[in-house]
Amino acid sequence: MFNELVIPSRTIMTPGPVESNPVALQAMSSRMLGQFDPAFLTIMNNVKEMIKIPFGTKNKQAFAVDGTSRSGLEAALIALIEPGDKVLIPAYGRFAYLLGEICERAKAEIKYLEKDWTGTFDQEDVIEAIKEFQPKVVAMIHGETANGQMQAIDKIGPFCRENDVFFMVDMVATYGGVPIHVDEWCVDIAVAGTQKCISVPSGLALVTYNDRVEAVLDARYQKELGLSKDDRNENHIASNYLDLSQLQRYWSDERINHHTEATNMIYGLHEGLRSIINEGMENVFARHAQNDEAIVAGIKAMGLGFYGDLETKMPTVTPVMIPEGVDGEAIRELLLEQFGVEIASSFGDLKGKVWRIGNMGYSSRHENVLHVLAALEAALIYYDAPINQGAAVKAALNVYKRSN
Template sequence: MLDIASYDQINPPARLLMGPGPINADPRVLRAMSSQLIGQYDPSMTGYMNEVMVLYRGLFNTANRWTMLIDGTSRAGIEAVLLSAIRPGDKVLVPVFGRFGHLLCEIARRCRAEVHTIEAPWGQVFSADRIEDAIKRIRPRALLTVQGDTSTTMLQPLAELGAICRRYDVLFYSDATASFGGNRLDTDAWGLDAVSAGLQKCLGGPSGSAPVTLSPRFEEQIRRRKCVEQGIRTDTHRDGDDEMIYSNYFDLGMIMDYWGPERLNHHTEATSMLFAARECARLLLQEGLDNAIARHELHGAAMLSGIRGMGLGVFGDIAHKMNNVLGVVIPGGVDGEQVRQLLLNDFAIEIGTSFGPLNGKIWRIGTMGYNARKDCVMQTLAALEAVLNRLGFASPQGAGLQAAWDHYASVAEA
């Protein structure tokens, strides 16, 4: 029999989350989430939905009408975009430079796409010329990219790819979950047809809502596919461009009808998550998007200086790293997991491990969202230095902190 008395109220331990995400949510976002619920067709609720669309146009740097939220984690946004756009048999090209490129491949295969890849070693990115050469060779219907891949900490340049995609009539999509809000993303100027993101990294919110933006060109592709309401089917229904979208929940055409003036019922909006997403966007735009990106750049660079000051190596092509995540090479003879456990148990600080070819080789340290702050950087460097010295990795006492302080001072004086 269940002993309900043994279940206390939720009271998670206090942690400073300095990994690749999630991070500590901004207290103002948490307060917004605690607001009372209202009906999904209450004028106040639909008003908040409209405000969310306006606010995220500002963050995505776009005039796209269809800029909205998908209820679910960042992966929900990815699946909604790919399931709604890819038809069985479509060729898609995925430049893979980390774990999340492989994720795009997996989802595209589930959409029955013909998936083609090009690969770069983890820690590097692709040149626009290499991607164009692959597009010319493969002639895909869509280019599926990751802007910032937290598995490698790298930021793929996107600015030249939109013009290339237009030249070859290719749809251009990017997953910007890890980079959105802390690195430059110009949806319209760069010619992106669709972008999806999440709240739990640079936006300073919780996981559970996926902002997306869709160009008119992308909307047209979705509208040409019609949902066939004939129950569960395993065959493909084709009549020219009239084709079933296999997911009801992730059918962007239906979701657009829900967010649009028709307000056609599709699902019950995740009200508390919408409140969180609205507050994330409001706070970032109140700060100024350029200022927010500069803040992530400042504290990310200070962390980099501090890590180097401690005598630790950094992973990958630093010229192409994200502002908000750093890969730190685990020194020889040091147990990376032991370091992480001591940081967590003795300092209540979490940093990230890695996986795939980098498993056991690097830590991933994030400076993003609400935690892109000087005190978070300094606390993390001080704790990491103490743990490493305890485990026998000698570094000059305080060298990491001094290097970070020097970086902050040089920026202030500039």
């Protein structure tokens, strides 16, 4: 006999996944529809239009890929890359190297533009690297969760467009939490996910791309063999499951069958998107900004430091330096076991040196901010860390009271 599933209550303040919006969870428990049921196709059409709004785009193409955010990144890159293509990857944190690994597997010629993880690139440095390397694709991270930094791209994108370079951007950690302007920034293809600022369980990647990319996809399109023996293409995209040229036809009026859609995930996506759109995107961004200000104020009041440049810190992640002599993992364990609060550690050289406090989506709430600050302060006091006691929550409350 197996015991009934019991899920403990948690306040999740990590850079993802975050607490799921109850309206999304409720929608996901709804009855099943067939993937070609007219009622479900209407849902897909609505989702397609809603995806565009947080991206800040009027692109024709915007849809979900069944899989976590990484599936969308891989789908985007292998759609553009053929063996031997040159790809420039500016790296200021962990996830640029993920883009590089995907490109490596696609047999691209890769050049990393690297810097330390304490801040982002001067856009002119990236532009100079583009001039020198002459890539087919520039692939970048907009918001890097490993160090909480957010890269400005409003000059890089237009330069790429003027020079016929494809600009692909990972917006997984910023989509729905900060203003994004895919069209204005000349981003050719952008990728996001469900598990962060739109507060839907992990399982879908969101992509949007423009006519430049669609032309590449159309040139590489190959209909699945079981549907046609005639539509062969020597230059087809390497993956079947992550073939955007096929997926866009599944999400278009053609409705060419590709895979069995994760219908209940699409229900959740619909409600997660609808919730933030109806809240008003400017209000959503203001909520994230205010809660970020309160988190930063509370951390400063405790006397703790921050990793990286606060000028380019993303509003959705705060990297906190672990005080010298404090066991960061012991603090995280105490937070989870005694307070039901989860924060994250970091990666690579930052592991054991930095905590990351997320501020995303449904987790980005006034009460969550006060809870995480109070719990973190109490845990640090328990382990005799040298902090300013009784200051964190008051500093955060001053932020909230000032704006009331």
